[in-house]
Amino acid sequence: MSAPNIVQTKPGDSSKTDFAGLLRFIVRNRALYIMLIPGMLYFLVFKYFPLAGSVIAFQDYNIFKGFLDSEWVGFKWFEQFFSYPNLLRLLKNTVIISFYQIIFTFPAPILLAILLNELRMQSFKRVVQTIVYLPHFLSWTIVFGFVYTLLSVQTGFVNHAIEALGGSSVNFLQKAEYFRTIIISSGIWKEMGWSAIVFLAAISGISPSLYEAAKMDGASRFKQFLHITLPGMTPAIMILLLLKIGHILDLGFEQIYLFLNPMTLSTGDILDTYAYRIGILGGKYSLTTAIGLFKSVVGLLMLVIANRASKATTGEGLY
Template structure:
């Protein structure tokens, strides 16, 4: 009977089978219409604020004039990309951007993983909740406040650290104005601000690991380290892979506010990145076509790196974004 039915389906005209699939899809949508209605605001948000603005990217190929508008501005092709690539300090911008991103991947990315693993070992629920709350709080502070705290700690005039150094007979340290400490300060502030909040995803992944696996490992004589290597780490691997791939895809974005609030004329040689250069050219100088070209350049580089990293991840760990 099944064989006869399958043969009949194969012999049906293509148009009839297409109509059947469309009817089945409409039936499925109507059956789950409540879910689709709840999904509608999210779809509209991405359409209005993510996809429609992409049309404006065309000004990267035009000499954009705010009075002429997007479509009536003069077409100049790749002029603004050439302007970016021939900028005398372009290599410095790329170097600073990639170095800060690399430091963030090496030092800031593992921090929430470590915090999540340590908090997962806490047995007291009250103590665990308290630690989580304390670690989450910095995420809600603006970067202006973070810089204010850093100024109170490291300022040469009134910083707590320099007061202690001076009390012990040492010389004051110019941490906020020093090129030597700038990148360390940026990355360290980012770790302190975001590690608790970022740990939420890894805590959720740890909650999905069955306790029976740890119980079986204890029976087999596995210590805490072996339990981490053979149970905890494999359980975290999907979340680690996805977040690391997303971080690699955003490697050209180091966080404008994070860098800008700490940037001074003395630290520009080591702190000037694509985002701060884009701010100076776009907001201050009004060269919107150039800043759009910078954005497209960053997006293309991020996309290429994401595709390559995803292939490597799929071939090595079996995990990937797609």
């Protein structure tokens, strides 16, 4: 993104009022401002106006009365949510799975991008890239079907292999201790290739002259990676990492909901699946909104903290 060619005036510099100067500035750069309108409208209509709907977290929302006439109940839903006996389990599962995602899922596409970048044969690279990003287009329902076909005790390939090697079969999908592993690894399989595209773009944005200069100075392949590729990718990595941290309580409802069953609730029940069970199935819009609001506030706090930390350490930040 190169800086737009803005015509410089200095509002308030002359004797005229600031406002007139600002207006003239806007009019002079009108093309840019007009181009800004659709984007701003998008955020207003789809992001900011719906924020007002969050008031239903403090109401006993009734769809026939709407949020203007529904009764105000203060923090009732938050109290109900925080007094849920399994709340600690929900938070623990959510944070642990999120933590695993940051540790294992997040670096996977970075590694893939770096490995792909080191390939010599462009055609081979393209084929690999296409194959690994295809799973992104499958729905989680289909991915669950694959996982079931692999891990089923009755028909699964993995269990047949274990039995052929003399072991006894394991009911992977109905055991709490395997749940997080399955979630994380299927998540990596599905999204790794797609997420790598951003990092590949970041790598290709690095000026070739840097590599040439490094080669002239006798830098090895690894040194080039360490001192050119990695620093070149850092801004992209940091921004995506910060965004991921901002979504610390959002794990992707669909995937976990599909994999979850009563035997795996103890390690896999998260805020989103709880909100779905209690709210959507039970029609409790206010309670679900309260849970959503709680998640957003926690996410915002995490984002601010992480951004501060990132700025202090690497100098990179979202804002």
